[in-house]
Amino acid sequence: MGKGYSDDTAIELGEKMAEKAQSILSPLVHERGEKPIRVLAVESNRWPFSIHIAAPDHFLDNSEVFARPLGNIYFANNNLGTPAFEEAIYRGWIAAEKIEENSLQAMMKQIFFLAELKNLFEIR
Numbered sequence: 001m002g003k004g005y006s007d008d009t010a011i012e013l014g015e016k017m018a019e020k021a022q023s024i025l026s027p028l029v030h031e032r033g034e035k036p037i038r039v040l041a042v043e044s045n046r047w048p049f050s051i052h053i054a055a056p057d058h059f060l061d062n063s064e065v066f067a068r069p070l071g072n073i074y075f076a077n078n079n080l081g082t083p084a085f086e087e088a089i090y091r092g093w094i095a096a097e098k099i100e101e102n103s104l105q106a107m108m109k110q111i112f113f114l115a116e117l118k119n120l121f122e123i124r
Contacts, residue, residue, distance in 0.1 A: 014042035067094075074099060 005013070018039040025037050066075055076095035077088050 018042050069098070
């Protein structure tokens with residue numbers, strides 16, 4: 001099993017990643033005439049080898065539960081599927097689509113409600 005990072009190593013890696021992100025993205029932002037990029041935070045797993053080990057039938061039994069939002073909270077991480085960063089990216093994409101879809105549905109309900117109110121008042 002892997003060894004976790006020390007505090008100093010985690011901070012050093014976070015700083016390097018922030019610098020790398022800025023060096024890659026800053027020219028792109030500059031070309032578009034936008035404000036310079038400023039990294040506000042870096043989030044890292046202290047234990048880089050912390051891959052979940054699922055019990056048999058975990059995904060069959062739990063995937064639908066994990067895929068449902070809890071109120072306005074949508075879950076998106078690699079623990080909803082295979083233990084890979086691509087899975088986390090995919091799950092984030094799906095959650096964003098669900099949020100957008102639900103927002104559009106709520107907006108359409110309001111539009112139809114307002115249209116109905118308008119019709120009621122025009123009839124009388």
